[in-house]
Each structure stands twice: as structure tokens, then as C-alpha cells.
Amino acid sequence: MKRFKIFVLFSVIIASFAFWACENEIVPELFPSSEFDFTYSSTSLHYVVGEEIHFLDLSVSGSSWEWNFGDGTTSSEQSPVHKYEEPGTYNVTLTVDGTHKVEKKLMISDIVPVVNYTASDEIIVYNQTQISFEVLLENPENKPVEYSWNFPVGTIGEGVDAEGNSSSESPSVVFGSIGSQIVSLTVTIGGKQLTPVNVNVRVNYNQPAKTLYYAVKEGNIMSKKIIDEIDPELNNPFNSGYRSGKHPLTLQYSGDWLYVFDAGTHFGYVNAPDYLTAGDGEIFVISHDGQRKETILENFGGDTFLDFYYGYIDENTQMIYWADRREGLFRTSTSTRNKKFSLSEFDYFVRNNWLGYYGQGISWGNVNGSFTKYNGQWWWAKNTTGSGIFRFTDGDILGRPKEDGDPVPAGGAIHQSFGIRSFVIDDANQRLYFADSRYKMVISSNLDGSGIKVVDNSPFDGEGGTSEPLFITGMAIDGEYVYWAYRGPQPPEGTDPEEYYQANPLHRSGIKRAKLGEDTPVVEYFIEGVEAYGIAIDKMAK
Missing domain, CATH: 2.60.40.10 (Immunoglobulins)
Incomplete structure (x- = not known):
């Protein structure tokens, strides 16, 4: 107390x-x-x-x-x-x-409409599947509501006009085009217009078709069906919803997965000692239906020269191969997931000085380009400090530094006067298509290097400067066309862009293509107005 x-x-x-x-x-x-x-x-x-x-x-x-x-x-x-x-x-x-x-x-919070939709088919097909939209809306004061829908070109439905507009509360429609259909809804409550809501509906073609995938610069992984039988305006791209990465120089489709090899932020030379911790490259995969993204390897905070510059999937051995900036190639199983890259766990498969080419075309500082395996033989592109395509077999890999007397691989090197960033092989016509960053051309030749023909000599965007220009990093073949991802220059300052592109029709960024097997192929656009790095084709029609 x-x-x-x-x-x-x-x-x-x-x-x-x-x-x-x-x-x-x-x-x-x-x-x-x-x-x-x-x-x-x-x-x-x-x-x-x-x-x-x-x-x-x-x-x-x-x-x-x-x-x-x-x-x-x-x-x-x-x-x-x-x-x-x-x-x-x-x-x-x-x-x-x-x-x-x-x-x-x-x-x-402000009132935000929630849009749901149901489909009459398990897989949404253009010109066939009926899709019904429903809006969930909080309206606590029961104020009058107005709906303003906008559907893509070709959409039909009761109350949908020729421009794709509808004021229905719950419209039911059929899409007349394929790809990612962006449906926009604007709701007005009591005279106040709410923030518009967009819905992405994936609409498929009504029969199997090959698909081209492309990694948009500072954007997402996209895809587009390769269909020449319908109006191009009705063949829209699909948006995977997954970011492309910083510099996804290689895409390859294998099995049911799209493999993405991202070289990270720095694809060129970085001063010492900054390069030791500047790495942020990654290898990841996206499932064919776009439902899953999985990481295979990442190099965040590591040596940027060991990022994942180019890649290749050997479907026979189920192995993933990739190139670092300038030293060599690595490999791991396609079943690898969620691994941190380290030299102690992932050692080189081949290095510059493990081949008989070392000192005879390949040197210590050769910057890597794309590579592949064709008829049991490796084709490895280099583009600075010695260049060309160097061919060798597994048996030519010394597994140690080259010594005097070691033979040059019998496969030989071709196109050593070109700085080759990327290439593809047309097996049916026995032609090689490659992008040269030295002369800024897309070129074709016979597989032995003879019969050189210029396909496209449009100027490029200049990324990487004169020392390590990226130029064209993604090329692919579907059996009928060769495709390449072209990033064109910006129109000169003070020039009207449309006038510039009318005068220079092949300078617009996009995915270009040319028919295989033609002596003087005509270059055309498969996709216009997009900047992309790696591209790949799923040749198994889905």
C-alpha cells in the first residue's frame, strides 16, 4: 500500500x-x-x-x-x-x-473491376470457341454502372460492333484472330471512370502449326505461329508473360521446353576487377504452354566473362552446352535445375587452347559466337581476335593445352575473314547462313565455305560499338525459310521516321526471312517493328 x-x-x-x-x-x-x-x-x-x-x-x-x-x-x-x-x-x-x-x-483502394472468362472448349480456338466474360465489381453505394469493352479485330458477338466495341455487362464472343488477344474494359460508376483493365486471352490456330519464338529487347519472350494461309493481321503474337532477360542471345526449342541463354547485362569487355562480380547471366526454360518457367543455371554476382553467351541442346545426349564470352564451352544435363554456376562444379568441355587450332586461327582472346553440332562434328564461331567457324569432333579435344606437334582438326576452319556472331545450317540444300558483324551482312555459302552470296546488307543498330558489335545474334530455319532477328538503326535526327522507312524499307527492326534454296532470295518481314536477340523455331507443329 x-x-x-x-x-x-x-x-x-x-x-x-x-x-x-x-x-x-x-x-x-x-x-x-x-x-x-x-x-x-x-x-x-x-x-x-x-x-x-x-x-x-x-x-x-x-x-x-x-x-x-x-x-x-x-x-x-x-x-x-x-x-x-x-x-x-x-x-x-x-x-x-x-x-x-x-x-x-x-x-x-480505388474500385478495380475483376474480369473472369469461361470458354466452351478446353483449348481456345479462333473462329470456334465461345468465350463468356463476367465482371466482379464492388459498388458499395449502388451507383449506376456503365461498361465499355474493346475487343481485337475480327471478334464477333452479340452487341459487338465492327470496331470491336461493346457496352454489354457480360458479353459472349468468338475471336477471329489468333495469338494473345488483349481485351480492354473501362467501367464508369456514378459518372466516375475507373482505371481500364486489360485481359490477355490466348487463342490458338484451328490446326497444328510451327511456332517461332523470339526474345524481345527489354521485353518478354514472345511467339508467333508460322502460318502463311491466313491474313497476317489475324496472326498475332503470343506473349509468354516472362521477361527475356538482359541479352538473351540464344533461344533453342527442345522437347517441350524453350531454352533461353541470357548473357547478362555486360556482353563486352569489363575492366578488372569489376568483371569478377558483374555477372548476372542465366539459363532458364519455359514450358511449351507458357505455364512454367524454371531456372537451370545462374551466375548472379559471378565473373561476367563466364555468363551464358550462346547455347546448344544436344537432343541425342540430353546435354546443354553453352559458351562463355571468349574462353570455351561448358555442358550439363537437361535435367539440371536451380544451380549456381561455379568452375568447381561446371568445368570446361573445351577451351581455346585444347584444340589444334590454337595459334592457327584461335587465340586466347577470341570472342565466341554461336555453335552447333552437325553430323557428329562441332561448328564453333569466333568473331574477334581471329575469326571464322572452326570444326572439330569430340576426339579432336585434347583436354589439355596444345603442344607442338598436335594436329589441326581434319574438319578445318572456314570463313576466317568474317566475324561470325551467329549461323544456321540448311541441311536440305547444303547451305550455311551466317551473320557477319565485321561487314554487317547476312551471307550464305556452301558448307565448305565456297559459293558466297550476300542475302542482306542492311545497317545494324550499333549495340556493342565497333569492337564487339552484336549485330544479328538470332537465326533459325524451318525447312522453308531462314529467319533472323534484325535490330535496325534509328532514323537520322530530324528525319521523319515513316519517310525514312519508306525510302529504306529493310532498315526497320523486326524478324526477317528469306526462302531457302533460292539463288537470289527476296528478303521479307515475318514480324515488323520489334527488336529481338535470340530466336528459335518449334518445328513440331502444335
Whole structure:
């Protein structure tokens, strides 16, 4: 009892002193005690504008309450109900008996429509599948609602006009084009227009077709069906929803997976010692239906010269091969997942000085280009400090530094006057197509290097400068065409872009192609207006 009386007396003295010092002004203080508290609730899962928010005083005592809702309004009720008119984060304050103050943050969201759809078929097919849309909308004040839909070209449905517009609450449509169909909905509640909502619906062709995949610069992995029988305007790309990476120089389709080899941010020379920790490359895969993305290897924070510059999948052995910047090739199983790259676990399969070419075309600093295995023989492109395509078998790999007397591989080297970034082999016509970063050309030749023909000599975007220009890094063949990802130059300053491209029709970025087996193939666009790095073709029609 004595201790209790001393505490009360001390509290009274302090309170009296504060009263005297402030000249009768009582300053509320943030009171951490659980004796004073409040909570709030609503009927929805989250708090939206126009909704009744119920505030409940949980204080164990008190005779007066002052609420400040943070939006300029107040209340003196013990447990008031309040509506917010604008979205935002508000500081809500309750002051009990003028002295005990409790403050909490409350986030009020704007009303956002949620769009769902159901389809009459398991796989959505253009000109066939009926798709019904439904909107879930919080409308706490029951204000009048207006709907404004916009569907892609070719969409038909009751209430959908020729421009693809509809004011129906729950439209039912059939898409007349394939690819990623972007459906836009704008809702207006009580005269206030909400933020538009976009929905991506994947619509397939009505029969199997080959697919070209491409990695968009600073964008996503995209794909497009290779179909020449329908209007090109109805053949739209599919968006995988997965980012391409920094410099995805190689794509290859194998089995049911698209393999992406991302060279990371730095694809050229980096000064010492920065290169030792500048790595951020990755090898990852995306399933053919776009439902899964899995990491195989990553080099985050590692040596950037050991990032994953080019790649190749050997389907016979189920092995993944990749090239670093300039030293050699590595390999691992296609079943590898979620691994951190290290030289202790992933050693070289072949190095520059493990071949008889070392000192005779290949040198220590040769920058790598793409590579492949053809008829049991490796074809390995180099493009600076010695260049060309160097051919060798597994038996030609020394597994140690070359010594005097070691033979040059019998396969031989071709095109050593060209700086080859990428190439593909046309087996049916026994032709080689390659992109040369030295003369900035797409060229074809016989497999022995003879019969050189220029396919396209359009200028390139200049990424990488003159020392290590990327030029064209992605090439692919589908049996009828050779495709390449072309990143063209920007129109000169002060020039109207459309006038420039009309005068220079092959300077526009895109995926170009030319028919195989023709003496003077005509270059055309398969996709216009896109900048891409690696490309790949799934030749198994799906």
C-alpha cells in the first residue's frame, strides 16, 4: 500500500508540473498502452472508396472520443462509421479523454473491376470457341454502372460492333484472330471512370502449326505461329508473360521446353576487377504452354566473362552446352535445375587452347559466337581476335593445352575473314547462313565455305560499338525459310521516321526471312517493328 501511495503522489506532482508549464494546455500524447486502442472493419475483403468503414473503440475506459480520419473529417462518436471518397493511405487518430492518443494507418483502394472468362472448349480456338466474360465489381453505394469493352479485330458477338466495341455487362464472343488477344474494359460508376483493365486471352490456330519464338529487347519472350494461309493481321503474337532477360542471345526449342541463354547485362569487355562480380547471366526454360518457367543455371554476382553467351541442346545426349564470352564451352544435363554456376562444379568441355587450332586461327582472346553440332562434328564461331567457324569432333579435344606437334582438326576452319556472331545450317540444300558483324551482312555459302552470296546488307543498330558489335545474334530455319532477328538503326535526327522507312524499307527492326534454296532470295518481314536477340523455331507443329 505504501508503494502504491508513493506512485500516485509522484504522478500527481508530474501532472501538476506539466499543467503549469503549458499554461493549462493539455497536449495529447501517443499512448502505447493496450488500455486505449481501436480497430476497423468492412464488409469486403479490402477497403474501397465509398464503402462504410466501421471504427470500433476498444479502450477500457474513457468518457470522450475525438476521431480524425485523415481526410479532413472528424467525429466525436465512440464507434463511428465513415466513408472515404478518394483512394490513398490515411492516418486515423483516436484521442480518448483529450490525453490518450492512438494512431493507425488505413489504406483505401480505388474500385478495380475483376474480369473472369469461361470458354466452351478446353483449348481456345479462333473462329470456334465461345468465350463468356463476367465482371466482379464492388459498388458499395449502388451507383449506376456503365461498361465499355474493346475487343481485337475480327471478334464477333452479340452487341459487338465492327470496331470491336461493346457496352454489354457480360458479353459472349468468338475471336477471329489468333495469338494473345488483349481485351480492354473501362467501367464508369456514378459518372466516375475507373482505371481500364486489360485481359490477355490466348487463342490458338484451328490446326497444328510451327511456332517461332523470339526474345524481345527489354521485353518478354514472345511467339508467333508460322502460318502463311491466313491474313497476317489475324496472326498475332503470343506473349509468354516472362521477361527475356538482359541479352538473351540464344533461344533453342527442345522437347517441350524453350531454352533461353541470357548473357547478362555486360556482353563486352569489363575492366578488372569489376568483371569478377558483374555477372548476372542465366539459363532458364519455359514450358511449351507458357505455364512454367524454371531456372537451370545462374551466375548472379559471378565473373561476367563466364555468363551464358550462346547455347546448344544436344537432343541425342540430353546435354546443354553453352559458351562463355571468349574462353570455351561448358555442358550439363537437361535435367539440371536451380544451380549456381561455379568452375568447381561446371568445368570446361573445351577451351581455346585444347584444340589444334590454337595459334592457327584461335587465340586466347577470341570472342565466341554461336555453335552447333552437325553430323557428329562441332561448328564453333569466333568473331574477334581471329575469326571464322572452326570444326572439330569430340576426339579432336585434347583436354589439355596444345603442344607442338598436335594436329589441326581434319574438319578445318572456314570463313576466317568474317566475324561470325551467329549461323544456321540448311541441311536440305547444303547451305550455311551466317551473320557477319565485321561487314554487317547476312551471307550464305556452301558448307565448305565456297559459293558466297550476300542475302542482306542492311545497317545494324550499333549495340556493342565497333569492337564487339552484336549485330544479328538470332537465326533459325524451318525447312522453308531462314529467319533472323534484325535490330535496325534509328532514323537520322530530324528525319521523319515513316519517310525514312519508306525510302529504306529493310532498315526497320523486326524478324526477317528469306526462302531457302533460292539463288537470289527476296528478303521479307515475318514480324515488323520489334527488336529481338535470340530466336528459335518449334518445328513440331502444335
